[in-house]
């Protein structure tokens with residue numbers, strides 16, 4: 304049996320002050336030095352206070368900070384990959400910070416000057432942002448949103464120590480569905496009595512690849528905990544309300560209600576790829592999850608991290624994390640399988656696939672189209688189309704990314720094949736020359752053909768193999784019969800033409816000589832040969848035969864290898880269904896049966912005939928209308 308899950312460090316941190324304690328702290332805060340904090344810090348304070356970041360009770364001390372950067376572990380060795388720090392910016396704060404010393408108590412205030420939390424400062428130290436960027440993100444390039452956020456929204460001086468939260472912020476439209484770890488532990492384990500819970504984090508409306516990963520997990524584990532992220536440092540994304548509503552729409556229509564819990568997660572996404580994926584696992588464990596789904600490029604951005612870097616890093620920490628990762632390959636829709644699949648489950652090539660790049664789907668929405676139904680559920684699309692940011696296209700008619708990225712992201716086949724599942728192009732398309740018309744074409748192809756491919760295979764097979772023609776497509780047979788008839792007429796005419804043709808003609812543009820006429824005839828006959836025979840219903844008659852009467856299949860009892868008393872019991876059972884005048888044939892190799900069965904049958908007044916076939920017997924009983932003696 305599975306051991307009971309525990310939060311990271313064994314105990315859920317609670318640093319939220321309530322009642323009297325809170326009132327006193329609020330009163331005291333008026334006299335304290337004040338530091339203005341931004342939204343990101345407010346989010347972190349709430350996460351610490353509610354236990355989302357257990358075992359942290361505040362912002363990291365320097366030895367933990369350095370150890371996290373250098374070893375991906377806290378100073379004492381516990382896995383932790385991203386620093387939890389307080390580095391306020393702004394000139395006003397600068398003066399206050401300069402005056403602070405270890406042991407001071409500080410009020411952290413929001414824009415409206417309300418004290419949100421109290422910091423019990425233990426240490427003040429300087430961070431090297433370049434080093435942090437390099438070690439957390441693996442890059443110092445500012446086009447990486449996490450790096451940019453570090454460089455512009457964080458100061459150089461870090462204040463560390465435990466915190467006490469005074470004010471929980473209002474999450475606006477999400478306040479009602481907000482869940483904190485103390486809620487989720489209760490819901491998962493006390494209310495729902497789950498033993499296993501799989502966490503899934505997302506920053507996008509659900510596409511069908513996500514749905515597949517979630518449902519594969521639900522086939523095995525008890526519950527699913529979905530966390531749409533409601534903060535993001537990305538510039539192009541879906542607005543939060545739409546993202547949540549899109550998820551609700553998907554869950555309502557496609558998921559059993561009692562197996563899924565959804566709660567928005569307020570965490571500032573940093574796009575630190577594998578390192579952030581580890582943090583996400585630890586966070587999920589603090590919510591009570593036993594498992595976490597890891598797909599392709601978890602918490603990644605652009606091409607900064609390899610597709611499965613997060614999965615590799617999980618393998619390094621292994622059981623130490625206390626949450627089990629479920630690794631998935633990239634999911635796609637295979638039109639030949641007619642289902643979502645991954646490379647692990649589908650043998651077909653890319654020419655059949657609609658792939659599910661998140662950014663590709665976003666650009667399709669910006670162009671103003673519903674993505675293929677194979678990639679996104681229409682119920683989700685309805686909301687996603689309204690929540691995409693930015694909307695529409697630029698002055699050149701292009702969405703966020705080059706059209707070729709969208710083609711590669713959703714329709715990779717299009718570069719090499721004329722259509723989904725179709726024949727290869729003579730020459731691969733040059734991605735440079737892909738434009739928005741290609742997106743139209745590929746999308747139209749997907750709409751027309753994605754469901755048709757498997758259907759065509761089915762139609763072809765049923766046309767030739769359905770033995771009953773009751774529901775067959777008669778027009779196919781009719782069309783082929785008529786086509787053959789036209790071809791035969793043409794051949795007759797051309798045979799006449801060959802007979803009449805001259806060896807040499809004076810105007811080869813107008814008349815054909817015998818050689819040419821023969822060539823025409825030959826090709827026409829070849830086409831006739833290529834045309835198959837129309838399958839009229841009577842063609843199927845010879846496919847149906849049986850070596851014995853049908854009744855015999857219905858009324859034959861095979862008890863070869865069965866010993867007393869089974870053959871007799873079975874005989875009695877089957878004879879109950881045999882009508883007057885009908886026969887039951889019993890096949891047995893048990894000598895005693897050849898005595899007991901006929902004895903019983905004769906007593907019942909039935910006719911019995913016994914035939915010995917080598918070491919076996921055939922006992923034929925005929926039910927007769929006359930009453931038993």
Ligand SMILES: [Zn+2]
Pocket residue numbers: 637638639640641644649650651655
């Ligand atoms: Zn397939």
